Amino acid sequence: MNRSQQIQQLKTTNHWDIIIIGGGATGLGAAVDAAGRGYKTLLVEQHDFGKGTSSRSTKLIHGGVRYLQQGNFRLVRDALRERGLLLKNAPHIAHRLKLVLPAYRWWEKLYYGLGLKVYNFLSAKLSLGPSEILSIKKTQEYIKGLDGKRLIGGVAYYDGQFDDARLCVSLALTVADVSGTILNYCKVSGLIHDQGKVKGVVIKDCLTNEVYEARGTVIINATGVFVDEVLRMDDDGLTKTVSPSQGIHIVVDKKFFPGDQALFIPRTDDGRVLFAVPFHDKVIIGTTDTSVDTAVIEPLPLEEEVEFVINHFNRYVHTGLQRSDIKSVFAGLRPLVKLPGKKKTALLPRDHTIWVSKGGMINISGGKWTTYRKMAQEVILKAHYEGGLAYTRCQTETMKLHGWMKKVDFEDPLHYYGSDAAAIRYLQHQGYSQLIHPALSYTIAEVAWAVLNEMAMTVEDVLARRTRALFLDAKAAIEAAPLVANIMMKEMNKDEAWKEQQLKDFYKVAEGYLLK
Numbered sequence: 421m422n423r424s425q426q427i428q429q430l431k432t433t434n435h436w437d438i439i440i441i442g443g444g445a446t447g448l449g450a451a452v453d454a455a456g457r458g459y460k461t462l463l464v465e466q467h468d469f470g471k472g473t474s475s476r477s478t479k480l481i482h483g484g485v486r487y488l489q490q491g492n493f494r495l496v497r498d499a500l501r502e503r504g505l506l507l508k509n510a511p512h513i514a515h516r517l518k519l520v521l522p523a524y525r526w527w528e529k530l531y532y533g534l535g536l537k538v539y540n541f542l543s544a545k546l547s548l549g550p551s552e553i554l555s556i557k558k559t560q561e562y563i564k565g566l567d568g569k570r571l572i573g574g575v576a577y578y579d580g581q582f583d584d585a586r587l588c589v590s591l592a593l594t595v596a597d598v599s600g601t602i603l604n605y606c607k608v609s610g611l612i613h614d615q616g617k618v619k620g621v622v623i624k625d626c627l628t629n630e631v632y633e634a635r636g637t638v639i640i641n642a643t644g645v646f647v648d649e650v651l652r653m654d655d656d657g658l659t660k661t662v663s664p665s666q667g668i669h670i671v672v673d674k675k676f677f678p679g680d681q682a683l684f685i686p687r688t689d690d691g692r693v694l695f696a697v698p699f700h701d702k703v704i705i706g707t708t709d710t711s712v713d714t715a716v717i718e719p720l721p722l723e724e725e726v727e728f729v730i731n732h733f734n735r736y737v738h739t740g741l742q743r744s745d746i747k748s749v750f751a752g753l754r755p756l757v758k759l760p761g762k763k764k765t766a767l768l769p770r771d772h773t774i775w776v777s778k779g780g781m782i783n784i785s786g787g788k789w790t791t792y793r794k795m796a797q798e799v800i801l802k803a804h805y806e807g808g809l810a811y812t813r814c815q816t817e818t819m820k821l822h823g824w825m826k827k828v829d830f831e832d833p834l835h836y837y838g839s840d841a842a843a844i845r846y847l848q849h850q851g852y853s854q855l856i857h858p859a860l861s862y863t864i865a866e867v868a869w870a871v872l873n874e875m876a877m878t879v880e881d882v883l884a885r886r887t888r889a890l891f892l893d894a895k896a897a898i899e900a901a902p903l904v905a906n907i908m909m910k911e912m913n914k915d916e917a918w919k920e921q922q923l924k925d926f927y928k929v930a931e932g933y934l935l936k
């Protein structure tokens with residue numbers, strides 16, 4: 421995937437069947453679906469793929485036990501089916517994860533024990549394994565440091581886990597594999613109207629400041645929490661449709677939560693769930709649900725959110741976690757579709773909404789990572805109807821995503837690259853084996869690979885989303901930045917001034933991942 425080639429395709433294509441705005445889970449999924457059906461597809465993302473909410477999730481591919489409690493069986497069943505399909509189509513990025521739910525009252529053990537049997541039943545043929553009622557001893561064996569005073573046992577069950585930003589990269593590569601055109605750092609700054617109908621987009625290349633016009637039969641707005649900004653380009657009298665809700669995670673060393681399984685607390689003080697999930701060589705703990713007024717691309721964790729997560733984790737797991745142990749902290753914004761008369765975003769549904777605005781643009785918002793494929797299938801079917809495009813069948817139920825491998829070795833630190841890992845290993849043997857930092861497991865081969873094959877354009881792209889360094893250990897990522905910038909400068913044929921600016925930009929972003 422090479423950006424210059426993609427720009428060339430943008431310049432030389434007169435008309436697209438489908439133009440998608442936004443390169444997060446929703447837009448990338450839609451682009452895979454559209455290009456996979458043979459539609460001439462263009463996707464433009466204003467920053468980097470996954471820079472928005474899609475790199476900041478809890479990394480779970482799940483039906484949502486909470487939605488089961490709310491009696492939303494359809495949402496749970498659909499999500500469990502999608503969970504199963506993703507684990508088959510991207511086994512290098514998504515895998516099975518055991519979650520343990522501690523019970524402190526007898527009815528909890530019964531309630532969740534039965535509920536999780538239903539959960540597994542709803543996953544039908546795509547079940548990841550039966551749930552299990554646990555004794556006190558077994559629960560404590562799974563969750564080391566679990567406070568045993570009031571514990572009466574637990575329930576273990578399975579869900580999926582994935583690397584969200586790596587899935588974005590794999591989806592982007594898949595779009596290119598099936599002849600779609602995909603561009604990062606290309607912002608839609610306006611819509612082209614013809615007799616009141618949206619017929620195209622004005623695109624600003626944020627790296628060169630060049631401006632392009634792209635015309636298409638159907639335009640899809642998949643911009644997450646920014647959906648209203650693009651909608652207003654079509655309908656300036658519009659009221660707010662999306663209500664952002666912030667969720668944060670802290671990242672700590674595995675010594676505070678050893679083992680391969682995750683912890684799931686189904687009800688915290690504000691009625692939310694708390695997860696502790698192993699991720700790469702660390703553990704991520706979260707999350708929160710804080711209504712915010714404005715959508716920003718780099719949201720910052722609030723002090724009270726950090727305190728909330730630390731306190732709640734310590735209340736259940738007694739491994740002495742302190743604020744100074746936090747390696748990284750990140751925040752993301754849920755694009756929740758706002759319902760009139762409801763203020764608390766935690767009460768809003770996580771299902772998605774697809775609607776057509778004044779000039780015929782199709783808008784999609786809400787949902788969750790787990791259901792991105794189904795959302796994509798629905799929005800592209802809508803595009804077929806609205807645009808009068810020739811009908812072709814959706815391919816994605818069985819489409820193997822870029823990097824797919826039959827047998828994945830999860831012990832291999834490069835397993836997230838799937839079949840591309842062999843080429844990276846080759847680079848390592850060609851003199852690119854130096855670690856970017858002693859505390860990070862990434863080598864300079866991954867940096868070069870990201871530049872040459874994964875459209876990484878900035879130091880932040882490499883350290884935050886091609887590798888996950890910034891999310892795993894912000895201080896180490898900051899210390900690794902000069903080496904990464906040097907390698908990138910050479911591979912991209914840039915000069916010292918570019919490198920200095922890159923470092924300045926990266927440090928500014930990275931500061932938000934450090935706790936003061």
Ligand SMILES: Cc1cc2nc3c(=O)[nH]c(=O)nc-3n(C[C@H](O)[C@H](O)[C@H](O)COP(=O)(O)OP(=O)(O)OC[C@H]3O[C@@H](n4cnc5c(N)ncnc54)[C@H](O)[C@@H]3O)c2cc1C
Nearest residue numbers: 442444445446466472473474478480608644667788789790
């Ligand atoms: C804290 C948290 C935890 C979560 N955990 C989970 C989980 O464990 N499992 C799960 O299934 N789901 C989870 N979710 C939900 C999931 O992450 C989101 O539903 C999903 O990532 C939303 O993707 P999106 O593409 O709609 O939005 P985004 O990822 O935000 O993508 C929208 C993109 O549009 C781009 N854009 C905006 N304006 C323009 C423009 N004018 N031109 C070009 N591009 C533009 C933005 O830069 C952005 O990259 C979580 C969400 C949060 C916040």
